[in-house]
Amino acid sequence: MAGKAVVLLSGGLDSATTCALAREEGYTVYALSVDYGQRHRIELERARQLARRLGVAEHRIVAVDLRAIGGSALTADIPVPKDRPAEALAQGIPITYVPARNTLLLALALGYAETLGAFDIFIGANVLDYSGYPDCRPEFIAAFEALARVATKAGVEGEAFSVHAPLVDLSKADIVRLGAQLGAPLHLTWSCYDPTPAGQPCGLCDSCRLRAAGFAQAGLADPALGAA
Amino acid sequence: MAGKAVVLLSGGLDSATTCALAREEGYTVYALSVDYGQRHRIELERARQLARRLGVAEHRIVAVDLRAIGGSALTADIPVPKDRPAEALAQGIPITYVPARNTLLLALALGYAETLGAFDIFIGANVLDYSGYPDCRPEFIAAFEALARVATKAGVEGEAFSVHAPLVDLSKADIVRLGAQLGAPLHLTWSCYDPTPAGQPCGLCDSCRLRAAGFAQAGLADPALGAA
Numbered sequence: 001m002a003g004k005a006v007v008l009l010s011g012g013l014d015s016a017t018t019c020a021l022a023r024e025e026g027y028t029v030y031a032l033s034v035d036y037g038q039r040h041r042i043e044l045e046r047a048r049q050l051a052r053r054l055g056v057a058e059h060r061i062v063a064v065d066l067r068a069i070g071g072s073a074l075t076a077d078i079p080v081p082k083d084r085p086a087e088a089l090a091q092g093i094p095i096t097y098v099p100a101r102n103t104l105l106l107a108l109a110l111g112y113a114e115t116l117g118a119f120d121i122f123i124g125a126n127v128l129d130y131s132g133y134p135d136c137r138p139e140f141i142a143a144f145e146a147l148a149r150v151a152t153k154a155g156v157e158g159e160a161f162s163v164h165a166p167l168v169d170l171s172k173a174d175i176v177r178l179g180a181q182l183g184a185p186l187h188l189t190w191s192c193y194d195p196t197p198a199g200q201p202c203g204l205c206d207s208c209r210l211r212a213a214g215f216a217q218a219g220l221a222d223p224a225l226g227a228a
Numbered sequence: 229m230a231g232k233a234v235v236l237l238s239g240g241l242d243s244a245t246t247c248a249l250a251r252e253e254g255y256t257v258y259a260l261s262v263d264y265g266q267r268h269r270i271e272l273e274r275a276r277q278l279a280r281r282l283g284v285a286e287h288r289i290v291a292v293d294l295r296a297i298g299g300s301a302l303t304a305d306i307p308v309p310k311d312r313p314a315e316a317l318a319q320g321i322p323i324t325y326v327p328a329r330n331t332l333l334l335a336l337a338l339g340y341a342e343t344l345g346a347f348d349i350f351i352g353a354n355v356l357d358y359s360g361y362p363d364c365r366p367e368f369i370a371a372f373e374a375l376a377r378v379a380t381k382a383g384v385e386g387e388a389f390s391v392h393a394p395l396v397d398l399s400k401a402d403i404v405r406l407g408a409q410l411g412a413p414l415h416l417t418w419s420c421y422d423p424t425p426a427g428q429p430c431g432l433c434d435s436c437r438l439r440a441a442g443f444a445q446a447g448l449a450d451p452a453l454g455a456a
Contacts, residue, residue: 062294062297063292063296064293065290065291068290068291099339100336100338100342100380102379103339104335107335111297111331114327134384144379146371146375147372151328151330151331152363
């Protein structure tokens with residue numbers, strides 16, 4: 001029997017699909033969102049709406065002020081790159097990389113899991129479209145799982161934590177298809193790193209463009225655009 | 229040549245000694261304190277004073293609201309145990325354990341280090357007096373170091389992060405002696421988990437008692453008590 005699971009829910013396409021998958025697999029889901037000072041804070045409101053629609057047992061939002069550290073276009077006063085050539089999206093580490101972000105997100109998920117007595121953590125990390133983010137790779141997920149087993153009271157007492165990254169090898173088109181199949185409320189998901197002052201997706205940042213390409217390749221219309 | 233190092237500086241005896249040691253070894257120190265909603269918030273003020281006295285290049289305080297997760301006497305509305313028998317201090321995992329705290333602290337240190345271009349992180353974790361805290365053990369430190377090497381841009385580019393826990397095997401008495409030898413401003417350090425309303429150490433929590441025993445075994449008077 002699947003038990004309790006902590007699911008990192010950012011409000012984006014990947015985490016919403018991951019959350020729907022954890023529910024489909026029978027887990028009682030405790031969703032965790034992190035307000036880390038991201039400029040696209042609208043995703044947190046979407047995370048709240050998604051949590052309700054996805055039938056989670058509980059949704060918590062933890063605030064961490066990563067602006068005190070900076071170092072990324074998402075948390076510091078650095079412009080978000082726009083309209084980069086398609087080749088560039090899959091190469092190098094972009095300035096939107098937030099130093100150690102997934103390590104931090106998983107650390108918070110681990111603390112929440114330990115408090116709940118949960119031993120499964122889900123994260124929507126995905127390597128193919130974001131090969132530039134070191135902390136989205138399978139070797140990172142495996143290293144965190146090894147850490148979790150020695151870092152916690154439950155681990156010391158013999159419980160094996162599992163870190164699930166079910167989308168890690170999927171393309172964005174695969175994720176769109178999977179989310180749609182699972183009936184995830186994709187119209188509520190938010191991807192844009194740099195919303196317009198009117199709260200619309202910019203359409204030009206890497207995240208908007210990867211999302212658009214994913215829906216196009218999956219042969220589906222993006223329901224979030226219809227709603228906008 | 230020692231370069232830049234991020235040192236986790238809580239404001240306690242162990243982290244102050246660790247910071248003095250990193251300075252002694254020639255590192256340019258970037259101190260990081262974390263305001264995680266701890267009830268003994270006075271330690272953050274001490275961390276500020278210690279950072280100045282220890283000659284760090286920079287001191288940052290990152291706020292993380294761990295009260296949103298709870299699960300510990302330090303962050304939730306759970307009483308701090310007082311006056312426990314000496315044997316109990318070295319056994320089991322106490323309720324003052326904050327789930328995944330050191331994982332989180334090191335994640336923040338890693339993000340800060342990556343932003344700075346630093347590859348050395350110091351933490352005052354210490355296993356002997358706190359055998360009950362899983363995330364103070366050498367195997368935890370080693371697992372985090374392995375994680376850091378796959379989690380970061382610098383790691384991907386071949387830089388090896390080192391996580392130093394120079395106090396990990398020392399007794400509290402050894403730490404007191406080392407801190408005193410290094411000339412660390414121990415009178416500014418704060419250990420108590422549950423300060424009195426007047427801002428004095430309670431004298432009865434595990435942390436006060438381990439500190440008192442450490443000074444007694446080292447044959448030194450606690451200069452913080454003289455100042456109080």
